[in-house]
Amino acid sequence: xxxxxRHDEAPGVRTMKLEFQDPADHELFKETYRTxxxxxxxxxxxxxxxxxxxxxETRKEYIECTFRESGRVTSALARADIGxxxxxxxxxxxxxPLEEFYGKNLLFIAGGIALPPTRSVIWxxxxxxxxxxxxxxxxxxxxxxxxxxxxxLEEWMQRDDVELVLAVDPGGESPDWKHRIGFVPTVxxxxxxxxxxxxxxxxxxxxxxxxTLISLKKLGFDESNVYTTLxxxxxxxxxxxxxxxxxxxxxxxxxxxxxxxxxxxxxxxDL
Amino acid sequence: MTKILFTDKLDSCVxxxxxxxxxxxxxxxxxxxxxxGAVKSASELDLNLVLTDRSIKELFFPQSEPMLRYAITxxxxxxxxxxxxxxxxxxxxxxxxxxxxxxxxxxxFGWDYKDEYWFQRRNESVIVTxxxxxxxxxxxxxxxxLSPDSTKGSDILLRPLxxxxxxxxxxxxxxxxxAFKSVADLLQEGSDPAAATxxxxxxxxxxxxxxxxxxxxxxxxxxxxxxxxxxxxxxSCTYLCPTCHCFDIQxxxxxxxxxxxxxxxxxxxxxxxxxxxGHNPRSTQSARWRQRIMHKFNYFPGKFSANSCxxxxxxxxxxxxxxxxxxxxxxxSKLSQ
Numbered sequence: 001x002x003x004x005x006r007h008d009e010a011p012g013v014r015t016m017k018l019e020f021q022d023p024a025d026h027e028l029f030k031e032t033y034r035t036x037x038x039x040x041x042x043x044x045x046x047x048x049x050x051x052x053x054x055x056x057e058t059r060k061e062y063i064e065c066t067f068r069e070s071g072r073v074t075s076a077l078a079r080a081d082i083g084x085x086x087x088x089x090x091x092x093x094x095x096x097p098l099e100e101f102y103g104k105n106l107l108f109i110a111g112g113i114a115l116p117p118t119r120s121v122i123w124x125x126x127x128x129x130x131x132x133x134x135x136x137x138x139x140x141x142x143x144x145x146x147x148x149x150x151x152x153l154e155e156w157m158q159r160d161d162v163e164l165v166l167a168v169d170p171g172g173e174s175p176d177w178k179h180r181i182g183f184v185p186t187v188x189x190x191x192x193x194x195x196x197x198x199x200x201x202x203x204x205x206x207x208x209x210x211x212t213l214i215s216l217k218k219l220g221f222d223e224s225n226v227y228t229t230l231x232x233x234x235x236x237x238x239x240x241x242x243x244x245x246x247x248x249x250x251x252x253x254x255x256x257x258x259x260x261x262x263x264x265x266x267x268x269x270d271l
Numbered sequence: 272m273t274k275i276l277f278t279d280k281l282d283s284c285v286x287x288x289x290x291x292x293x294x295x296x297x298x299x300x301x302x303x304x305x306x307x308g309a310v311k312s313a314s315e316l317d318l319n320l321v322l323t324d325r326s327i328k329e330l331f332f333p334q335s336e337p338m339l340r341y342a343i344t345x346x347x348x349x350x351x352x353x354x355x356x357x358x359x360x361x362x363x364x365x366x367x368x369x370x371x372x373x374x375x376x377x378x379x380f381g382w383d384y385k386d387e388y389w390f391q392r393r394n395e396s397v398i399v400t401x402x403x404x405x406x407x408x409x410x411x412x413x414x415x416x417l418s419p420d421s422t423k424g425s426d427i428l429l430r431p432l433x434x435x436x437x438x439x440x441x442x443x444x445x446x447x448x449x450a451f452k453s454v455a456d457l458l459q460e461g462s463d464p465a466a467a468t469x470x471x472x473x474x475x476x477x478x479x480x481x482x483x484x485x486x487x488x489x490x491x492x493x494x495x496x497x498x499x500x501x502x503x504x505x506x507s508c509t510y511l512c513p514t515c516h517c518f519d520i521q522x523x524x525x526x527x528x529x530x531x532x533x534x535x536x537x538x539x540x541x542x543x544x545x546x547x548x549g550h551n552p553r554s555t556q557s558a559r560w561r562q563r564i565m566h567k568f569n570y571f572p573g574k575f576s577a578n579s580c581x582x583x584x585x586x587x588x589x590x591x592x593x594x595x596x597x598x599x600x601x602x603x604s605k606l607s608q
Binding site for chain 1: 347548
């Protein structure tokens with residue numbers, strides 16, 4: 001796929017916009033892609049790396065992906081420039097069941113670099129806004145600099161049909177920071193969204209998910225109404241290579257989207 | 272009347288199969304190790320082994336296999352896919368545990384996405400299994416509800432005659448019948464008595480183990496740390512196992528041309544599940560050993576209705592620290608009493 005746009009989101013975090021070279025591949029993508037699915041992005045000579053499709057299912061003309069430069073493949077992807085070709089395998093995995101969210105209030109909770117998978121669902125819903133009730137987004141990062149999609153955060157902030165709660169960890173604020181200071185679970189409890197007729201989508205590092213689930217429980221959310229994505233190490237994406245197993249689950253086939261209820265039945269030590 | 276293949280006719284069979292365009296493969300000695308390798312004549316076959324050191328798996332799922340060649344120019348990326356080497360072959364002298372191992376892995380490679388590398392080789396191979404007349408202390412097929420003369424995964428089963436004179440031939444599949452049609456005139460009808468297959472004592476109760484493993488309370492048992500304390504994570508048990516199938520995909524070459532390969536990997540390796548972030552869900556050797564046992568005897572049977580183990584015992588036979596599945600399941604059998 002060709003890189004048609006790219007920009008830096010935060011230190012070491014970059015978004016790339018990719019366009020298909022082969023119309024047949026693009027058609028297949030349009031037929032199959034639903035929000036929540038992931039891909040294997042690669043650079044020949046370096047290998048492939050797994051991350052989500054960050055663009056929504058309502059915009060299938062391109063693929064956007066956001067990644068942190070942290071290993072061999074992501075470093076190579078970060079070196080690639082506009083016009084360069086990179087590889088994409090996918091989309092793989094299951095999806096957020098958007099139809100089941102129709103008519104419900106939505107609560108999105110994300111931490112740091114986990115906003116990209118959440119953003120895919122957020123835009124998939126905002127692009128058909130009339131089908132959903134109240135939309136609340138709680139997003140936190142370690143520092144102001146680490147917040148991704150700053151221009152979109154600004155846009156959500158301006159919208160009167162979205163409530164955006166932004167936070168940075170204590171010490172991560174800048175002198176002009178006007179939003180909340182605190183860890184995501186605490187900020188969530190302070191914001192106290194109602195669990196009535198509400199579905200929560202939660203993405204973040206394992207430790208954030210662990211504590212946010214406790215907060216959601218305190219707020220009265222049922223585990224069956226909380227969705228999350230497991231981002232295990234994956235390689236084949238086809239349920240064969242054995243790398244992404246959590247218990248009997250192949251995350252690449254049966255996930256990455258699970259309800260908190262499903263996750264609670266998995267062996268916690270494997271997560 | 273039973274068909275008999277007498278030992279002195281085997282060389283003619285090999286010649287016949289080879290001249291029909293089949294590659295003939297069987298147990299051979301290569302570089303101080305016994306493997307399944309291609310032969311030109313029956314004299315190269317070593318059919319008296321209890322078992323080859325290396326399993327049959329690598330004939331279907333090689334340790335390292337090219338998948339794709341890439342060449343990058345300024346304007347475009349050109350790729351050529353490698354396809355599995357094509358051609359009919361007959362594997363003569365497989366052991367029942369190795370043939371069973373292939374049948375155990377078929378649903379995994381066929382689940383959802385059908386792995387053409389595996390199935391092309393499966394479809395082009397005739398598996399001629401020889402029932403075992405000897406075993407060693409590590410053999411455990413009977414503990415896995417298999418047997419030294421199991422037909423699972425085989426196209427032909429040969430039962431050795433007394434005094435090594437030859438074999439009774441049991442044709443099990445059309446593929447096997449087809450391969451033996453070309454040597455029909457070399458077979459004889461007869462009623463020579465088959466030698467007794469070896470008796471392999473049951474070493475553990477697989478059903479009781481499965482029940483113990485299914486109990487979530489046992490997931491965090493101290494047992495895992497104790498039983499795996501001496502595991503050094505070398506992965507040799509997984510590489511030698513006929514059913515272990517974990518792999519990695521790696522690029523080999525430079526920025527402009529090279530090959531993408533599928534290589535064996537192992538759930539025993541510390542980096543197997545390591546995330547780039549540094550988070551490692553299975554960061555201890557005991558967690559990795561638990562995963563291996565759970566996968567083989569709890570998760571895999573839950574998904575594919577068979578244990579991911581055919582009882583060959585190589586994991587124990589070749590373990591540098593004398594661990595292995597047998598000991599673990601024996602201990603679990605005791606715990607579940």
